[in-house]
Amino acid sequence: MTLAPDLIERIREATDIAAVIGEHVNLKRSGRTFKGLCPFHKEKTPSFIVNPDRQIFKCFGCGEGGDIYRFLMDFDKLSFPEAVQSLADRAGIIVPKSKWDGPQEESVYPVLAWAENHYQELLAGPGGAGATRYLKERGISDYVREKYGLGWVPDRWDTLLQAMGRRTTQAMLSRAGLVTKKDGGGYYDRFRGRVMIPIRSALGKTIGFGGRTIDGGEPKYLNSPETETFIKGKVLYGLSEAREALKEHGFAIVVEGYLDVFALVQGGFQNTIATCGTAFTVDQARVLKRYVDKVIIAFDGDKAGVRAAWKSAGIFLGEGLDVRILNLPAEDDPDSYIRREGPEAMSEKLSQSPTVVGFARDVLLGQLERREDLLKAFAYLGAKIEDPIRRRVLLQEAAESFRFNESVLVGESNRQRKPQATQRKMRPETQDRVGRLYLGRLIEGIEGFSEDLLVPEEAIMESELRHLYATWLSLWQSGDPDPKHTLLNDDANRSLTSALLAGDLPETDQMEQVTKRLRDRVVQAEGKKIQHAIRQAETRGDDAEVIRLSRELQSLRGGTGIPDQPQG
Ligand SMILES: [Zn+2]
Structure with a gap:
């Protein structure tokens, strides 16, 4: 949906960002900005900043940042139109219905949501009796079935293809990872004869599925392929359902499979999450670190489980998490243990989980x-x-x-x-302080801006910063009336953009000086290159070249600053 940019801007301007965020976060004034504990990750010292002058928020702990719309979208899980509407209501601005019209951006989320819903209907229908029996046998309660949105797909090649009607297209189903292309053309359903487990993003949107056979067919588990929404190494299964519990308990129970999540959640351990059938990755550990300081690894008790637990312990320790490893009997997984021994025994086992040193002594050493x-x-x-x-x-x-x-x-x-x-x-480049000040001011806007204030891209030292500068330049060249908010509303750019805008920026009249310092860098780098070439020419005995280069060096230093087309 699109909405006139001027109206979006008007509503934003009419809103006091500190007041809106202040309703959810305890903010303390600190100079021209406000500080508080970040609502998006767990922290003890505030690194969450609201800057009313620039109408942005930024967390220097987890990187979350953007404008007030972004805050409402992430915090209250609103869609963009909903966020706009809610602020418009607050500011007493009427959004005409017709303003919402416009070209719809094709998104795969509605397709995934529809598929999830359809799978659930199939489970509830007469064809789902076998699957329902299976879930009962596995001890999965109605509560868990509903909470995790479980469904069923019969063993047919065209369940979704038949059901989609005019709702969507085969190409969209394919983009969503729900159908597979046939060699001879056409598509078939990827998931057949499986209990369907929706995999959701941290904010609760369905991004993919795991499917489990119930008749012993192989593979036992099949996941969505990697798609634009489903990136296996980054997703934590059960995170959106566990978010509140994670913050409340301060630690996560991490397990290997969906069924372990269900068993533990059913036993009252709501702070349980899993990977989607892969080893834990650094990316996943980082996501988890936003919510908790500590994890209890609760993997299978067998040799493979112990090995995997140790490997994951390294990943979590590497991200600064406190790690415990549950010590289960060799024949158990968390699901079987809790079903046999009950939640209280599990609770005790969890609380006795040793550190890695203890686990090595009690378990690993023997293996x-x-x-x-x-x-x-x-x-x-x-x-x-x-x-x-x-x-x-x-x-x-x-x-x-x-x-x-x-x-x-x-x-x-x-x-x-x-x-x-x-x-x-x-990876960690030193921060280009001058470059950051320059780009921050440029993005925030300069009164009486002229092209004289632009610098060559290579004057910016940090690669991420240089990339952002290049993006800003192309927005500016294409006549974007509001590059700042274009960047703030672009997922790839908003984190760095809000970081630049959160801090102090040079005044407009200081910009000439900042620009000069950046240009001098290019001149210096160019000078070094010429000097190097001079030394090489000298070694070769190429006097003519030495003279030519020396003149070039002279004109570079005494001349206009930078040559028209700086090299490198
Ligand atoms: Zn944060």
Whole structure:
């Protein structure tokens, strides 16, 4: 849906962003901005900032940020039109119905929502009797079935294709990952004869499905393929359902499968989440870190489960989470254990979950053939932990507990760290402070702006920043009347944009100076290049080239600043 940009702007201007956010977050004034505890991640010291002058919010802890519409969309889970409407009501501005008309952007979310609903109807219908019996046998309650939106799809090639009618197209079903292309043309349903488990985003939108066979067919589980909405390594199953409980308890129980989630939630452990059939990734650990400081890994009790738990422990420790590992009998998974022993026994087991050192002593040690395997296992954990003090503490404790030679352990850990360390070196660039001030002011807007204030792209040192500058330039060149809000409403750009706008910015009359400093960088870099070329020409004995380059260097330094077309 589209709405006239001027009306969107008018409503935004009529709104006091600090007042609206202040209804949900306890904000304290600090100079020209407000500070509070971020509502999007768990924190003890405030890193959430509201800047009324710029009409933006920004969390420097989790990166969330944007304008007031974005806040309402993320916090109250409103759609954009709903957010606009709610602020319009507040400001007493009437939004004419006709203003909502316009080209509809094709989104796959409604298709996924429709499919979810259709699967649920099929489960409730006469054809769903077998699946209903299966769920009963697995001990899945109506509460869990409804909460997680379980459904059923019969064993046919065209369930959705038949049911879609004129609601959507085959191409849209394909984009949503619900049908697969046939070799000879046409499509068939991807999911057949399965209990359907909707996989939702953190905000509760269905983004994909997991399907489980009920008759022993293989594969037992089938997930949606990677689509524009479903990116396996980033999704945490059950997160949207667990959000409140995670914040309340301060820790997450992480399990391997959907059925483990159902069993634990049913037993009263609402703060349970899982991956979608893959090992936990760094991205997932980061998402989780927004909500909790601690995880209890509750994987299968068998050898494979123990191994996977240890691997995940490294990922979570690496992201600064406190890690415990549930110690289950070898023949159990969380689902079977809680069904046999009951929620209270599980609660006790969970509360007794040892740290990695305790788990190594109680469980892992018995499964390893050689002592040095245990040393390597701890070296792996140490290698994952970036913070030197936390790494040291863990390795020391392990060395003491298992009588390892500490320096051997540290050495092995560093050895395992190496390839990673060089990779990581590439990532954190030093912040380009001047570039940030410059771009922040440019985006916020400059009175009496002229092209003289633009700098070559290579004057910006941080790559992410340079990319944002290039995006701003192309918006400006294409005549976008409001590049600031275009950037703030673009998921790829809003985090950095709001970060730039949250802090102090140079006044308009300081911009000439800032611009000059950035240009000098280009001149200096260019000068270095010429000097290098001069030295090379000298070594070759190419006097003519030396003279030519020296003149170039002179004109660069004494001349206009930058050449018309700076190289590199
Ligand atoms: Zn935050």
